[in-house]
Amino acid sequence: MPAKHQDPGLVDGLFQLSFKLQGTLARIAAEHDLSIVQVRLLGILRDREPAMLQLARYLELEKSSLSGLVDRAEKRGLVERVPSPDDGRGSNIRVTARGRKLSRVIEAEAAAEVAKLVGVLPSSERERLGGLVAQIVAGIAGAPDSRL
Amino acid sequence: MPAKHQDPGLVDGLFQLSFKLQGTLARIAAEHDLSIVQVRLLGILRDREPAMLQLARYLELEKSSLSGLVDRAEKRGLVERVPSPDDGRGSNIRVTARGRKLSRVIEAEAAAEVAKLVGVLPSSERERLGGLVAQIVAGIAGAPDSRL
DNA sequence: TATTGTTATACTCTATAACTATA
DNA sequence: TATAGTTATAGAGTATAACAATA
Numbered sequence: 652m653p654a655k656h657q658d659p660g661l662v663d664g665l666f667q668l669s670f671k672l673q674g675t676l677a678r679i680a681a682e683h684d685l686s687i688v689q690v691r692l693l694g695i696l697r698d699r700e701p702a703m704l705q706l707a708r709y710l711e712l713e714k715s716s717l718s719g720l721v722d723r724a725e726k727r728g729l730v731e732r733v734p735s736p737d738d739g740r741g742s743n744i745r746v747t748a749r750g751r752k753l754s755r756v757i758e759a760e761a762a763a764e765v766a767k768l769v770g771v772l773p774s775s776e777r778e779r780l781g782g783l784v785a786q787i788v789a790g791i792a793g794a795p796d797s798r799l
Numbered sequence: 800m801p802a803k804h805q806d807p808g809l810v811d812g813l814f815q816l817s818f819k820l821q822g823t824l825a826r827i828a829a830e831h832d833l834s835i836v837q838v839r840l841l842g843i844l845r846d847r848e849p850a851m852l853q854l855a856r857y858l859e860l861e862k863s864s865l866s867g868l869v870d871r872a873e874k875r876g877l878v879e880r881v882p883s884p885d886d887g888r889g890s891n892i893r894v895t896a897r898g899r900k901l902s903r904v905i906e907a908e909a910a911a912e913v914a915k916l917v918g919v920l921p922s923s924e925r926e927r928l929g930g931l932v933a934q935i936v937a938g939i940a941g942a943p944d945s946r947l
Numbered sequence: 948t949a950t951t952g953t954t955a956t957a958c959t960c961t962a963t964a965a966c967t968a969t970a
Numbered sequence: 971t972a973t974a975g976t977t978a979t980a981g982a983g984t985a986t987a988a989c990a991a992t993a
Contacts, residue, residue: 661917661925662910664932666824669817670839671939674859676814686959691818703975711822716961718976723959740969740974762810769809771938776931777809783920783928784812790919791819834982851952864984866953871982888951888992 672765679760683753689724693754696746702735706744729753820913827908831901837872841902844894850883854892877901 680690707714724730729750732742855862872878877898880890
């Protein structure tokens with residue numbers, strides 16, 4: 652088990668940064684009357700058309716939580732339920748053009764905010780940071796559980 | 800305005816990492832029947848005894864949201880309202896021994912999880928990451944608004 | 948009058964348990 | 971029977987608006 656006697660500054664810094672990022676995303680989402688989870692929903696649907704249960708797995712939520720989430724998004728015309736061709740019990744969830752557009756706007760705004768945050772670093776350091784973060788994220792993806 | 804033509808991998812990576820960290824913290828907190836915001840509350844009270852309005856500013860919440868939050872924490876014996884000596888209208892919020900202990904346990908568990916995540920990096924790279932993150936966090940602290 | 952905090956109300960998000968409809 | 975999804979219900983978290991008590 653490596654990584655003992657960790658510099659406490661790293662853990663604190665990473666959490667502080669993650670709170671800042673989440674706060675930023677929440678603020679931007681709220682400016683468009685969305686929550687973070689709704690943004691995640693739209694993001695997942697960018698390149699998928701999953702059934703409710705699959706969506707629940709992606710978001711790590713109970714299926715019953717999905718019903719309301721999708722209801723509210725559907726009521727706003729951001730997603731739609733499409734009857735499954737394979738299974739008469741199920742629906743697939745599809746993002747609408749409106750949802751896709753909104754998702755792109757929010758992503759762009761969030762990216763701009765993050766660019767400001769990391770803008771304190773010179774370009775070469777940003778690249779290095781990107782590499783380190785990518786390694787950690789790759790480690791997450793390769794870990795026992797992982798379906799972010 | 801610097802930081803244009805950003806590597807999109809950095810923004811995505813940072814958000815993915817922040818979702819992972821928040822998810823980890825939420826899971827650990829839930830194992831102790833707490834939410835992230837309750838953990839933040841206890842963390843803020845570690846070295847402060849603020850009035851409700853100050854606490855609201857720290858957490859970036861409306862004062863009315865604080866009432867319920869503190870109610871629930873108080874009901875569990877994690878914090879207590881102390882009448883303000885200066886102002887008959889107000890109370891100061893103080894963490895109890897029980898709240899402090901719980902907060903420490905959760906922090907330790909969270910730190911251990913983060914250590915695992917960054918454990919994919921060799922020690923020298925972890926140090927470098929710590930430095931980069933510290934610079935960004937310092938930039939946040941120095942920015943126009945900031946009261947994390 | 949202004950400020951501190953609570954209460955009333957409403958909505959989102961989440962879970963558990965019970966249910967419906969299809970497989 | 972088993973599975974996909976919804977509904978019923980409950981509770982946390984949040985905000986806005988109205989209120990009480992104190993300054």
